[in-house]
Amino acid sequence: MKEKKFPMKWLKALDWFLREKRIFYKEEELLSPHTTIKIGGQALRTVYPKEIKEFISLLDYLNKEEIPFYVIGGGSNLLVNDKGYQGVVVFTKFMKGIEIFKENEVLRLKILAGTKINEIIRLGYERGFGGFEFLAGVPATLGGAIRMNAGAFGKSTSLLVKKVTLYQEGEVKEIEPKENDWTYRAFKIEGIILSAELELIKAEKEEIRKNLQQVWEKRRATQxxxxxxxxxxxxxxxxxxxxxxxxxxxxxxxxxxxxxxxxxxxxxxxxxxxxxxxxxxxxxxxxxxxxxxxxxxxxxxxxxxxxxxxxxxx
Missing domain, CATH: 3.90.78.10 (UDP-N-acetylenolpyruvoylglucosamine reductase, C-terminal domain)
Known part of the structure; x- marks a missing residue:
C-alpha cells in the first residue's frame, strides 16, 4: 500500500493529545532496534501505551484523524523500510499482564496483548501447567502470536486460545474463536488484539521441563x-x-x-x-x-x- 503523508499540523495535534493523555511517545525514533532483524528507519512518532484504556483512547484518536499507524509487539516477522515509515508506530510491549481466574485441571489466564510468550510459558511451568512449550524462545508477544497464529513443530497458538478481545472499527469486542477463524499462520478476524484468554493443561513440571529442553535443542540445531x-x-x-x-x-x-x-x-x-x-x-x-x-x-x-x-x- 502506498504511504499517505499527513500534514505537520496533524503531528502537532497528535503531540498535544499524547501529552494531555500522558501517554509516553518519542519523535522520529529509529525502528531498527525494535525489530529482530535490526533493519528499519525512523517513524514520525512511536507511542508506548501501558494500559488498555490508553491504547483504546489512542486508537480512537488515530482513526478519527485518519493518521496512518502500525502496531508492533515483539518486532519479529517484520521488515521495515530503512527509509522509514511516514506514520505512527504503536508498541504494545509495555501493555502486559497476566490474570489467573481458573486453576484446576486447566489454568485459565487472561493476558494483555503485549505480554511476552516466554513469560506465559514461565508462569505455566511454575504452577505445573503446560501446552505453550512449542513456542519457547520465540521473541513474540501474545498479540503478535495470535495475529500470526504462530506455530512450530506441528502445533499452533490457536490450540490454546479460548477468547480474544479486539478493537474493531471503534468498538471493543470479545470473540470466542471458532476453528474456521484460524488458518495457517493467520487469525482471520480483523481488528487490533487487546487481550486474550488462554488455557494451559495440568502437567508434571518434569514433563514440561523436558518439553522445553527438547524445543530449545531442536531450535539450536536447526535454526x-x-x-x-x-x-x-x-x-x-x-x-x-x-x-x-x-x-x-x-x-x-x-x-x-x-x-x-x-x-x-x-x-x-x-x-x-x-x-x-x-x-x-x-x-x-x-x-x-x-x-x-x-x-x-x-x-x-x-x-x-x-x-x-x-x-x-x-
Missing part, C-alpha cells in the same frame, strides 16, 4: 537463533517445507550485500550487520523466482512489511 533474523521468511506451502525448496534450488548460504540465506535453515535470512531493506527484498525475490521456476510453487511471505509498497516481491 540460526543467535543471528539477526525475522524468523521464517516464507509460509510453508501445503506440499512441503519452504526451507527445503529453497535449499533444493541451491540458495542455502547465498548472499546479496549484507544479507544471506542461512546455511543452517534456508527459510531464514540473516542480517550480517548493516543490511539494507532492498537487499532483503532482492534475496526474497530470488528465492521465490527460483522455487517457482523449478517447482511451479509460488512461496507466500510469512514476514509482514512496513513502509514498503505492495507488490515489493513481484
Amino acid at each position: 540460526p537463533i543467535s543471528e539477526k533474523t525475522f524468523g521464517s521468511v516464507f509460509k510453508n506451502p501445503p506440499c512441503c517445507y519452504a526451507g527445503a525448496l529453497i535449499e533444493r534450488v541451491g540458495l542455502k548460504g547465498y548472499q546479496i550485500g549484507k544479507v544471506k540465506i542461512s546455511e543452517k535453515h534456508a527459510n531464514f535470512i540473516i542480517n550480517m550487520n548493516g543490511a539494507k531493506t532492498e537487499e532483503v527484498l532482492s534475496l526474497m525475490r530470488l528465492a521465490r523466482k527460483k522455487v517457482y521456476e523449478n517447482f511451479n510453487i509460488l512461496l507466500e511471505p510469512e514476514v509482514k512489511f512496513l513502509g514498503i509498497e505492495d507488490g515489493c516481491l513481484d
